[in-house]
Amino acid sequence: MRQLRPVEANSEIYSTELLDRRWLSKKTIELKLVKPPLFTFNPGQRICLIHKSVERDYSLVSAPADTDLILCIRKVHTGILSSQLSEIALGTRLRFTGPHGYFTFKPSNRPAIFVATGTGLAPFCSMVRSGITDIALLHGVSLAADLYYADFIKPAVKHYIPCLSKPNGSPEDCFNGRVTDYLQKNLPPGKYDFYLCGSRDMIHDVTVLVDERFEGSLIYTEIYY
Amino acid sequence: MHKEDLMKVYTGTGDRGKTSLFSGERVSKANLQIEVYGEIDELNSIIGALVAALAPEQTDLVDELEHIQSNLFDISAILATTPDSPSMNQLRSFSREEFDALEKTIDARQDKLTELKGFILPGGHMTAAWSHIARTVCRRIERQMVSFLAEYFQGEIPEQYRNAQIYLNRLSDYFFVVARYCNHISGTAEKLWKK
Numbered sequence: 176m177r178q179l180r181p182v183e184a185n186s187e188i189y190s191t192e193l194l195d196r197r198w199l200s201k202k203t204i205e206l207k208l209v210k211p212p213l214f215t216f217n218p219g220q221r222i223c224l225i226h227k228s229v230e231r232d233y234s235l236v237s238a239p240a241d242t243d244l245i246l247c248i249r250k251v252h253t254g255i256l257s258s259q260l261s262e263i264a265l266g267t268r269l270r271f272t273g274p275h276g277y278f279t280f281k282p283s284n285r286p287a288i289f290v291a292t293g294t295g296l297a298p299f300c301s302m303v304r305s306g307i308t309d310i311a312l313l314h315g316v317s318l319a320a321d322l323y324y325a326d327f328i329k330p331a332v333k334h335y336i337p338c339l340s341k342p343n344g345s346p347e348d349c350f351n352g353r354v355t356d357y358l359q360k361n362l363p364p365g366k367y368d369f370y371l372c373g374s375r376d377m378i379h380d381v382t383v384l385v386d387e388r389f390e391g392s393l394i395y396t397e398i399y400y
Numbered sequence: 401m402h403k404e405d406l407m408k409v410y411t412g413t414g415d416r417g418k419t420s421l422f423s424g425e426r427v428s429k430a431n432l433q434i435e436v437y438g439e440i441d442e443l444n445s446i447i448g449a450l451v452a453a454l455a456p457e458q459t460d461l462v463d464e465l466e467h468i469q470s471n472l473f474d475i476s477a478i479l480a481t482t483p484d485s486p487s488m489n490q491l492r493s494f495s496r497e498e499f500d501a502l503e504k505t506i507d508a509r510q511d512k513l514t515e516l517k518g519f520i521l522p523g524g525h526m527t528a529a530w531s532h533i534a535r536t537v538c539r540r541i542e543r544q545m546v547s548f549l550a551e552y553f554q555g556e557i558p559e560q561y562r563n564a565q566i567y568l569n570r571l572s573d574y575f576f577v578v579a580r581y582c583n584h585i586s587g588t589a590e591k592l593w594k595k
Contacts, residue, residue, distance in 0.1 A: 277422075281486035368424065375412075382413040386426055393424030 188225075189214050193267045194243060196260075199323035203294060204261050205236070208244040208269065215239060216274035218301040219397075222246075224256065225270040226263075231256045232275065234297035234372070234397065236324075238304035247297045247323070278372065278397040280307050285392070287368045290354050290381055291315065295373025295399050300324055308332045315354035315377065317341045322349075355380040364388055372397040422477060423485035432548045436541060437479040443537045444472045450530035450578075458585070461578070464505060468571065471498055475564045479548075483558055494560040499567040502574055509577045513584055519593040520580070527582035535575035542568040 195207040216222075216239055221232045224246070231254075237245035251257045280287070280302050289299045289312040296314055303312070311334035316322055322337050329335045342351040350357045354377060367389055371378045378396050385392050413419075418426045419434060427434065451465050474494055481488050522532035545565050549557050557565075583590055 277487070277490050279490075281424075283486075379412045382420075382426075383416070386416060386418055390426075392426075394420055394426060395424050396420070 187272065189271050189273075191244065191269050191271060193263060193265055193269060195265065199247065200321045202250050203321070203323060204248050204250060204257075205323075206246045206248060206260060208246065210237075210242065210244045214244075214273075217279045218305040218307065219276070219279040219298040220274035220301075221276045221278075221298075221397075222271040222273035223275060224260075225272070226256060226259060226267075229256045229259070234276075234278075234294075234301070235274075236297045236300040236304075238301050241304065247294045247300070249294045276397065278370070278395060280370070281368070281395070283368055283393075285366050285368045286311065287370065288358075288362070289313065289370045290358075290372070290377070292354065292373030292377045293321070293399070295371075295377075295397070296324060296328075298372055298397060299370070300328070303328055303331050310334070311336065313338055313354045313357060315340065315373070318343065319346055319349060353377075353380075355384055358384055359388070362389070366391040368392065369394045371395070373399050375399075421482060422480040422491075423482040423487035425482060432544065432551060433479055436544045436548050437476040439537065439541045439544065440472050440476045440479070443534060443541060444469050446530060446534045446537055447472075450527060450534060453527045453530055454582075461581075468502075468574075471567065475567070478560055478564060483553075483561075494563050494567070496563050496566070499563065499570050502567065502570045506570065506574050506577050509574075509581050513577070513580050517592065521591045521593060522579070524579070524583040524590060525586040525588040527586065528579040528588065531575045531579035531582055535572045535579065538568060538572040538575060542572065 189211040191211060192209045193206060194209060197205050199205050216235060218238060219234070221234045222244070223230050223232050233246045233248060235244060236247045237243060248257050248260060250261050278298055287307075287310045289302075289310050291299055291313065292315040299312055303310075308331050310332055312328060312332050313336045314322060314325075314328075315338040317340050319337070319339060325335070325337060336350055336357060337348070338350045338352060338354045338357050340353050342349065358381065369381065369385060369389075369392055371381050371394060375398055378398055382394060382396075385394055414429065417429050419429050420426055447465050447469050451462055454462060471494075474492055477491050478488075478494060481491060522536075523529050542565065545568060549561055549565065553561075580590065582588075
């Protein structure tokens with residue numbers, strides 16, 4: 176891990192409660208939590224959820240103005256907390272710290288390109304819900320069934336580009352291939368602000384591409400391990 | 401940063417000789433700016449070794465050194481961010497209160513020591529030896545910082561960079577005093593330069 180994380184001011188522990196849970200896809204759940212009255216955050220930030228002394232960071236899907244806190248979590252086979260969160264009863268008390276992180280939108284005169292893989296879409300949802308819509312948003316997933324939140328995002332943002340790495344009779348408006356393939360083939364050379372959130376592999380591949388084709392661009396990243 | 405899977409520390413994005421600034425730019429690792437904050441990381445690690453070598457009852461000194469380690473993170477973050485970028489607003493500013501406080505700490509430790517009677521050989525107790533290494537690395541960082549600031553700003557240096565530079569200057573003085581203090585509390589005699 177890079178040794179350059181600036182000091183984060185807020186590590187207060189908040190108490191919350193699980194209000195609702197729904198499955199967004201075969202492996203992805205959405206949790207709705209009570210938002211403590213004094214808790215504030217900026218779109219794109221994370222909270223660290225604590226349950227039975229296990230702690231995990233999750234980006235918020237909801238906007239600061241929303242009534243509840245919403246998280247989008249991939250159920251990982253070996254993940255202790257994600258497995259518990261997919262099963263615990265509604266009404267369960269949980270604790271969290273936050274907000275954490277610096278992955279927030281920085282306005283500039285360069286076009287903003289948001290690139291997510293899987294649940295890496297979460298911080299971008301919060302930004303879009305907060306009115307940041309003059310953007311191109313690429314969402315890379317395996318199958319069309321994993322394109323959760325598309326109904327909300329597609330009409331809201333300037334360009335929404337779903338990218339399917341395992342296309343199988345995919346809808347016409349989807350790009351068949353990875354997000355990096357799309358950027359390589361379709362994004363004209365120039366200077367952009369790239370916001371990358373998701374897998375380490377995607378962040379590596381897009382960074383290499385930016386170094387080669389989009390020199391002078393900025394890259395902000397949030398890695399989902 | 402999410403940790404649901406086994407956490408790996410590498411991304412591979414630096415394999416081609418470039419690295420990312422906190423403010424988003426991709427820059428060469430040969431950049432002086434990168435070298436300066438890389439060496440601050442070296443200093444921070446040396447302070448870690450000094451803390452590890454201290455006796456458990458030296459809690460005041462440990463607290464002091466750990467506060468300095470946090471300050472060095474702040475300075476690294478400032479150096480890893482382009483001035484006037486929106487990302488700079490996300491960082492804690494580095495004020496002169498920090499080096500004012502450091503000067504007071506130096507004076508308080510100095511008061512407990514005997515007067516200097518000449519140049520002393522760096523060394524003595526293990527903790528003093530670590531502190532001397534920290535002092536010399538800190539001096540090197542200060543020299544590089546001066547070069548970086550002169551090259552980068554070519555004129556008026558923004559306040560928090562200037563404060564960071566002054567802090568690094570005082571910090572090497574601090575490590576000199578701490579080295580002597582470590583020899584003092586461990587009962588290790590100082591050896592003077594024999595001409």
